[in-house]
Amino acid sequence: MNNLVTVSHLTKKYGHKTALSDLSLTLNRGRIIGLLGPNGCGKSTLIKCMNGLLVPNKGEILIEGSKPGIETKKKISYLPERSYCQSNMQVRELLSYFSDFYENFLLEKARAMLADLDIDEKSSLKSLSKGTKEKVQLILVMARDVSLYILDEPIAGVDPAARDYILKTILTDYSENASILMSTHLISDIEAILDDVIFMKEGQILLSTDTESIRAEHGKSVDAYFREVFAC
Amino acid sequence: MLGKLLKHEFKETWKLPVLVCVLVFAVFLATYWYLGNIPPAASEDEISMAAMMAFLLFTIAVICGNFALLIYLAVRFYKNLYTDEGYLMHTLPVTPRSLILSKLILSSSWMILISFEIFFTIFPVMERFFQLLSTDPQISLYTALGEYISISEFVLLVVVSVIISSISSMLTIYASISLGQLFGKHKVLASVLCYIGFSAITQIITSIFMTPYMVSYVITLDTTTAAAASFQFWEFFRTILWIGVGISAILAVLCYILTEYIMKKCLNLD
Structure with a gap:
């Protein structure tokens, strides 16, 4: 079965505002997928529903056949758009935390990545810069061996050199049966590694295709096509 | 997983409750010693102002310690589960029941500990305080209660x-x-x-x-x-x-x- 995630008729409302409207979607294995769209189009809401952090009003999400719960949390490695680690913790305490809770956390891999980015394990998070904190979180997430990585704005706060390292890590370190769903505004930076793109607008899927099709059919890069579609 | 949650919850929260317990005990020792060094009332109508103040301050300190601990534990629950930290806690492969129980077991244990501490320190203080108010040196709170x-x-x-x-x-x-x-x-x-x-x-x-x-x-x-x-x-x-x-x-x-x-x-x- 190639389907990793199946989203069927998903609707999520915040009061009277509809964030997701009857959204259906399928994600396949072994793909790097860009989830793209303007602010407020529902990207983060969709991601949070997949992670069980929001309960949808209608519809269903199945990840490898299971609804969001303990089993899916073992299979998803999620990087939120905000800092979710306690600031008084040291990096090594976070490594111990992730090792304790996630059987698929690869401690040596995380340590190697920290060393590559010159991050001291004894540093406490509150002593690190915003960008370094984001790097630490991304390392913790990418050091898990899972079926699905969901990254919400993974490179927004890091410097270009670290961005290149992170993208290289994403590209080389995940298994061929895993997929990466990545939400970002920095399309030009990640375009080279994307296999598929999903354009979202007003809580619905506007387009779901592979990047090669966009280039072939429209003669444009994904970034240029995105700017054309969402021109103000 | 509950055991792991408890282990990490304890590591992240033990400092303030221990500090509060130590402070309450220190206030108890100071009050108990002070009340023991005040001369008893000379007559039924005389009330030692110093003893009254010491007892009042002890009571206020104990209430503040208890309240501070309660607020700390409430904020910890809110911050850890319903703010940014909740993004990690709710994506751990654990049930909501384990999350609640890990918080509840430790928070309740701290509250029980400080409650017992207050209970067992307030009686000796009250005993000394009432002895100071009374002209009968044989009067005992424990005997009266019994x-x-x-x-x-x-x-x-x-x-x-x-x-x-x-x-x-x-x-x-x-x-x-x-x-x-x-x-x-x-x-x-x-x-x-x-x-x-x-x-x-x-x-x-x-x-x-x-x-x-x-x-x-x-x-x-x-x-x-x-x-x-x-x-x-x-x-x-x-x-x-x-x-x-x-x-x-x-x-x-x-x-x-x-x-x-x-x-x-x-x-x-x-």
């Missing part, structure tokens, strides 16, 4: 009520915070209002249950001798305390069910 209630029942009542009320107060806070998260805006304010609402409802229910006993106590009050009146008062007091414990236990169960339901079925992290 005349009306058996010590074993008194200890049982204290132990059970401390455990139940600690668990119940933490679960009431958890349920209030969880209910507050269902509001679109001003979630903290909503949580505080929910807590006030819970407290008011509990008070009303408690009053309804206690009214028949209060009426019966007033009607049958035997005032022929002071001893008979005191005995009757203790009987009434004991009944009221057990009713309070029962209502707290029921409230704890309801608050737990509500908290778990919200976390399972209605989680909405901003």
